[in-house]
Amino acid sequence: MPPTDHHGSFLNRISIRRNQVTSVDVTHDQELEELELFQKHLSDRFLQLLPPPQLPATGEQQQENQTHSGDTPEPPPILSIAWFRKLLDVYLCCESEFKAVLIINRDASHFSKPPLDRLLPEYLDRTVKALDICNAVTHGIELVRHWERLAQIAVEALEQRPIVEGHVRRAKRALNTLLTSMTAEDKEQNVNVGKYAERMWSIGRRGAGGSVPPAVNHNRRISVSRSLSSSFTKSWSASKQIQAMSTNLIAPRGGDPTGLALPVYTMSSTLVFVMWTLVTAVPCSERVGPVTSIQLPRHLVWTHPMIGLQEKIGEEWKKKEKKATAGLLAEIQAIEKVAQSLVEFAEGFEFPVSVEKGDEVAAQVAELAGICRILEAGLGPLQLQVREVFRRMVRSRAEVLDVMDVVGKINTHVPC
Template sequence: MPPTDHHGSFLNRISIRRNQITNMDVNHEQELEELELFQKHVTDRFMQLLQQNQTQETTETRAQAQSQLLSISWFQKLLDTYLCCESEFKAVLIINRDASCFSKAPLDRLLPDHLDRTVKALDICNAITHGIELVRHWSRLAQIAVDALEQRPIVEGHVRRAKRALNTLLTSMMVDEKENSQLVGKSAERMWSIGRRGAAGPTTVNHNQKFMTRSFSTCVSKSWSASKQIQAMSTNLVAPRGGEPTGLALPVYIMSSILVFVMWTLVAAVPSPERAGLGAHFQLPRNLTWAHPVIGLQDKIGEEWKKKEKKGTAGLLVEIQVIEKVASSLVEFADGFEFPVGDEKADEVAGQVAELADICRKMEDGLGPLQLQVRELFHRMVRSRAEVLDVMDQVGKINTSVLY
């Protein structure tokens, strides 16, 4: 080959290599930008939830501020926040991504761990839907008492009817959570379980299929513990080190962390089997910017949990706390009832009945949509897992193909 031809060929190879490096640099910069944007959005969304509560604390009493933090409406916003983060995470993880990176360290370890946490979260969603159904039952009992005590004049028959309903309500709040869960389990299963009709997506996922089996469960077993489930989800949840934060390891860690936080919060608020020691299970590193608002919320909820856990509680949901407080007071009134009721006592009881009626309305309006959100969360996690498993399965087939 003449020298000029050799020289031209060499320059062509250098030019191609430079173009490849430039494209790699552009892709790397784009990836860093996407990851930074994802972290910023997670930070902003959870900061919004935290700042909303802090604003309430400066303008209202602490009890009212706590009501804002743990009310049904707040949990609706929390689930909306998580679903937004989950959609963006899936886009960062899959769209325009070289799937071969899923089989390389550290994703080959982190992704299966994250998918396993998702399976555990599906069990928690099942338990939470049963718990919400139980809370709706409590609301109906409270409404019976409201209807009876709104009658004028209040006579002994009205008081007896209200007392029976309120005693049933308070007894249900105090009994073992597993018994309550079994009580409402059948109706909740009929309404919310996805059954075995294949909502989980692709079924041919070879060795990854074991991660999908429990996602079809319609209810939790008698030995199931919400507290142990949260503990299992937080196992091996470690922040990336070294060069990993610049890659996909960081968004996987972020998504796993906020998944555990959301499940932990739901378990603390809604009646679930075996929640003892819940406050000690989950900690986030305080040196990460995106984690600051999550830790702020966690600290506030953790304080409330530790106070309520010592006394025993049916859940931190504000509406539950109000029903329990007002119901106890009205039972005391019923125990000492004498006809006719004095004007002062009648006004006091009327105020308590009005408060209970207001909470019943809020629960009637809010619990159905909240249950639907938990159901949407369940199905979203099933679909997302199926999509990730499908990509991992394709990578596995490529890696095991015969080379000629």
């Protein structure tokens, strides 16, 4: 379930006067405290995504760990569907808090002054690129649904008793189709599945009121509308999109009169990291492995868990024996491994199946069935969360642009 946006409409909670002074007098110390809390909360949330350290323990320590394990639930396995749902939940919480830091009780005239006059447009441009990645990830999830259906066909065939040649042939056809799709070099079938997903995912066609919002004469808004309705071409690359989002992503060095350069950089880095992680795990438009890791400074506390997660994901990629991959999503890797083993069984099938071989196949089929259940239960909610991230970015971007437009009108106002 997507987290609730507790901040509501930010434009209803801010007031911009013509004298460019905020309605609430917030001291410099209070502002610093808000910024520190934002970074601390972000760090704490991402620390919860790190897998617990695997330390050698004595018998007494193991018993103590088991005793305390019931008090605090263990985090889901990294790169699993449950883990990605938690990751998106963390992002949505951080995004809401970022808007509060950026807008509420702030002097909006800072938006038109250095360095925010450069940093904010760059951040908003990154959100536009992230919208395309959300679309690609949604298409990729639909492709995983297709793989789950093929695996389910194999499960139903091999659950029959006794296992005869007809059942094995049916399972083998489904599994070969699944594995071929996973390791395909071309992008055609991803594009075809993406078109199907695009028809089902209506966010790009209908807003909350059932229609596309009216066009606004503003180049930055036009780019969003274009992103909502565009379809992917064969030349589109998720990794190149991530690289474009990382351009000019440089930590501020101080001398910021507004105090907001660091939180804008923090949220930009968080956005790029989340999109990078999704592209790494979910099959998108290319099968060339994870894109180059994001360069994050180590002197900031909130970057430590992100760097740790990047290293863990890099380790997972190194475990792959081939470059062509369907993504690092844990369930995809598990389904691929079991499918390959069952294909080997099908190719060497002889009737009747021995008891020992029958038990081995039954265990593998049961494992594949369990993976299918996880996919069936988790892909829908995950897709809804990606959709919620998409909507939140569109809404937040519009709110920030509204503030910038009002500030622009104030700055250009000529008194009578």
